[in-house]
Amino acid sequence: MNEREIASHWKPSPLLLGSCAVHLGAAAALIVRPRAWPWVVGALLANHAALAAAGLWPRSQLLGPNWTRLPAPGLDRGVAITIDDGPDPKVTPQVLALLEGYGASATFFCVGERVLRYPDLAREIVRRGHAVENHSQRHRHNFSLLGPRAMHAEVASAQESIFRVTGSMPRFFRAPAGLRNPFLDPVLVRLKLRLASWTRRGFDTVSADAEAVFRRLANPLEVGDILLLHDGHAALTRSGRPVILDVLPRLLETLRARQLESVTLRSALQ
DSSP states (O other), X not given: OOTTSOOSSOOOXXXXXXXXXXXXXXXXXXXXXXXXXXHHHHHHHHHHHHHHHHHHOTTOOTXXXXXXXXXXXXXXXEEEEEEESOXXXXXXXXXXXXXXXXXXXXXXXXXXXXXXHSHHHHXXXXXXXXXXXXXXXXXXXXXXXXXXHHHHXXXXXXXXXXXXXXXXXXXXXXXXXXXXXXXXXXXXXXXXXEEBOOSEEOOTTTOOOHHHHHHHHHSSOOTTBEEEEESSSOOBOTTSOBHXXXXXXXXXXXXXXXXXXXXOTGGGGO
8 A cells, every 4th residue: 555545444464463363373272272271371472462562662563554754755855843742832832933934844743632722822833834633632641551442532532623623634643652552553544544653753852952852863864754853741951941942943954954845744645
């Protein structure tokens, strides 16, 4: 399937098909040789460990399609700056001003309940030509532990919240902290969403060192990269300034110097 397209029906990944085969084989083994149960349990535990590991690896493609880069051929000189966890009334307006100063576009993965809390700010993001995408309704820390019904509710509620406020339906989803489980992919297919993670992240929610955050994002910096920063939950420098506000200008200057263009994820679909 072309990464610009999205499936109309959910198809399990090879890992999930393999997992089903393991469970069927385990059931058959217990029927034929009940005394083999220790080996069967061991095989099932190994299988579930593999599924858990795939969900704990944000850039994994093992549980379903996942954008870690802009799709080829993509945009000739495009790099996607993505900004998570907002909108934040203290940080987001300054981020928008910096982006406007450089004529840059960005993708904001917003939390549904924060969009409802700061509707004017969410609408301003869209008005300035950026994209607001789905980062779940409440940004629950246990998102990757949810069952299918609760996970669907989180994602669908954010879709509704963002559309109600901005008039624009999200086309991408990013899981809180990038963590997920096998229930997410069928939810996204049902809601016509694409999962997007990143090529590199700055760890700017935990690192107050703007130089280190910048290096993680910009060295190297290549066409098609998807970069992750935060306007919500941003770490603060020693002067009390959100790290993104020190990193973003340098990042945009670097893009300009290398003749790269900051684009939205949506633009790669067109």
